Amino acid sequence: MQLHRTLVSKLLLVTVLMFGFGFALVPLYDVFCEVTGINGKTSNVPATVLADGIDTSREVTIEFLARPNKDMPWIFKPEIRRLTVHPGEVHVMNYLAENPTGRMIVGQAVPSVSPGQAALYLHKIECFCFTQQQLAAGNKMLMPVQFYVDPALPAQFSTITLNYTLYDVTANWQGSAATENLGE
């Protein structure tokens, strides 16, 4: 019986560890994606260091897309569709948001870059996606994103598409618990 007990406790330990591993996959996945940039997520942290210089020898086209999620009633679009930049140059681009409804709505934009690997080279100094945005009924606003393209961008990327999906998070904003998730 003692023989069984030792083995059973070892096997139960494996089971518990694997249950934990399932949850550990969540932060591991985020870290993995952030390090490799393979899922097109840009960093949630503002870039503080600027590029050493501007590489005037090459041009990169940045395409801007915007999409309100299914349940999001805001009108949400970029001011311009396309911008050609030199790597290292800092640019400011505005997105236009309008709340046509009769109530206050809180929005959270989630960025996605394609091709995914280019996400590592698109640095944002300031972005409306870093925080939640609120708009009172009938109001509109310009939401800026300040960014530059890393001069280290591999030559194979000549066009980068930056897409924002805007979610209605009013429900979570009122309940305070879930907002902590968003601020990071």
Place this chain on the structure above:
Amino acid sequence: MSAITHEHEHDHDHDHKPTGIKRWLFTTNHKDIGTMYLVFALVMFFIGGSMAMVIRLELFQPGMQFVEPQFFNQMTTVHGLIMVFGAVMPAFTGLANWMIPMMIGAPDMALPRMNNWSFWILPFAFLILLLSLFMPGGGPDFGWTFYAPLSTTYSNDSTALFVFSVHIMGISSIMGAINVIVTIWNMRAPRMTWMKMPLFVWTWFITAFLLIMVMPVLAGAVTMVLTDKYFGTSFFDAAGGGDPVLFQHIFWFFGHPEVYIMILPAFGIVSAIIPTFARKPLFGYASMVYATASIAVLSFLVWAHHMFTTGMPVFATLFFMYCTMLIAVPTGVKVFNWVATMWRGAMTFEVPMMFALAFIVLFTIGGFSGLMLAITPADFQYHDTYFVVAHFHYVLVSGAVFSIIAAAYYWLPKWTGYMYDERLGQLHFWCSLISVNLLFFPMHFVGLAGMPRRIPDYALQFADFNAFISVGGFLFGLSQLIFVWVIVKCARGGEKATAQVWEGAEGLEWQVPSPAPYHTFDTPPEVK
């Protein structure tokens, strides 16, 4: 002989007072529990099968005929869940309970009370799942893979019941797996060394490790779905900083080893049956053990081949593609060994052998379509079409299920003490073999032509093929009634089986009388 039988009957009276329903409720006997698992699996096979019949009825003709799309989705979902967790896995666990102690010369499973518990929570899990179909809004309808956000944002109110039933199934499987490992590790008869264990024992040993590694991950995935849906977390919700693709990674980290959980014991069964009816020892025993172990290790490195179309980087797709193709090597070793075992053997073709032979051929077909699916660019075309449905039904129905049927025929005389009706068994085999191919082979063609899976309607050009497939499906379903008939007939009587049953059978389970006495190997047997 009669003295031995008498002694065992006496034993029985002495140890087990409860009769009737109490005997089954409170039993800790591995044979009783094995029988309950097997009967439960058979019942679930027919419940899940009748859902497949609903699916095939709706797809018999284009257009909406019999059921609502949402009900159709519930049928595909619950059919998958029941067949995976209710039919195939409990059937293998039942076989493990019955055969492993007898094969290694142990008196019972190591943890008999836990064994009782791991069986008896199972009917409740499936009761919860099946009753959820009758809730307002219906049962789970997001596919057995329950991808987020289908199972979080868009699912109906019964999702909590789905989650709890999966939790219970998981706990049951984990307890069963721990029991198998402890039994094999600690309770082998003297001189039953690792490399003398029958392959069925080996494959189950490795399967049990896979179970305790991945069932907890499934439990984690359903828990995350539960909290995302009901408690405001955002594991898979992009708006809250989560990622729906993460769900697929976690699910398939469980899901791919899971498919090997459903096939490794089948390899063990076929490795027991082929040598018996070829009257030759298994060719390449050691390589079989190593091949099984390497398949188990590789199963943790291939999960993302289910996700090629999610937009992975090229490097990742190549890694998962090559790892997937690598699995063909140990699997090929196994197929080669089975064929080599039969080479110049004195073969006879009783029903277990027929099903085992059909397994080798049809499982290999399913393996080849799996290789096609592993080719990333090709997968972009095949993904979510009937080609995938054809592939996994070839490996699961004509693979896993055929092996379970073969095992049932092979060991029925040992369980009941009577020979089954060979003529009826052969009828069952030929009906099953023909109908299973009518059912699943044309699915390759409609899949390659682009018919999507999990949709209750289809474009008109697929009409003839689908009518054909449905007829095959109905025939296959009906053929399984013959199986029930054979089992019932065999349990009630027939020609007395000898201890060895099959002329070429070797192993400890064939040294005890048929039917196997309630208690076997109270004193460890002599292992040569």
